[in-house]
Amino acid sequence: MVSAENILGEKKLRITQSRKAVIDSFIANRHALSQPDLEKLLENSCDRVTIYRILDSFLQHGILHKVPDLEGTQKYALCDSCSDHHHHDEHLHFKCTVCGHTECLDEIPMPQINLPEGYQVDEWNMLLQGICGDCEKS
Template sequence: MKENETKLENRNIKPTAMRELVLKVLSEQTTAISLADLEQAFEKADKVTLYRTIKTFEEKKLIHSIDDGSVSVKYALCRETCQCHPEDLHVHFLCTKCKQTFCLTDIPVPSINLPVDFSLENINMVVKGICANCRK
C-alpha cells in the first residue's frame, strides 16, 4: 500500500482507505476499466464516493478517461510524468471481439496542425481491431 500512498501524495491527493483501494484495483488492470466494472469490484461501497474518487483521480491526472466508442467511458492509470497534455497522449486500442480497451503507451497520438484561431483542448485516438489474445 505504501507505493499507492506515494502515488496519491505525488498527485496531491489525500490518501483515504477508499482511494487506496480504488488505486490498487486500477493498478492491477492490464486494460482500461469502466465505472460499472469498478462498481462491481466495490459492490458494498457507496457509489457516490466511488464516482468522486474517480473524478478526483482524473482531475489530478492520476488516471485518464477513454471514450472508445463503446457504451461507457473507461479509465486507466496515467504514467508517472503524465500531465495529460497533448504531447503526453497515446493511442488506445479497442478489441472488437472481447471489448477490452488497451493503452498503447508507446504509440503517441500524432500531432495535429489546426487552422489558425483553432485551439486544441483534447485528442482521443482509438484504433479498433482484434487484440492478440482474441487472435489466438
C-alpha cells in the same frame, strides 16, 4: 513498479482504503475501467457515490484520464505523468472487439496532425478498434 501509495503520495492526497482500492483495480487490470466496472470490482468495499467522487477527484488531479468508447460508457485509465488540471495523455487507445477491453497504447508515437491555422487541440480522443494481442493468440 507503481503503487497506489506512491501515486497518492505524489499528489499529496490522503491514502484512504477506497482511493487505494480504486487505483489498485487499475494497476491490476491493465485496461481501462468504467464506473460500472469499478462498482462490480469493489462491490464489497466502496459504494457508488464514493467511486463517483474518487473518479472525479482523480481526473482533476491527473491520476486518471478519460478513455473514449464508442458505446458511450465513459472509461478511465491511469495517467502516466500528468499534473493537477493539466493532462497530456496524447496517446492512442485500442479497443478490442473480442474481449471488449480498451488499453492505452502510450508507447506508440502519435501521428503528427497539422491543423488549420487558429485551431487548438484540448483533448485527444484517438480510438482504434480491432483484436488485441491476447485475443489474437487464442
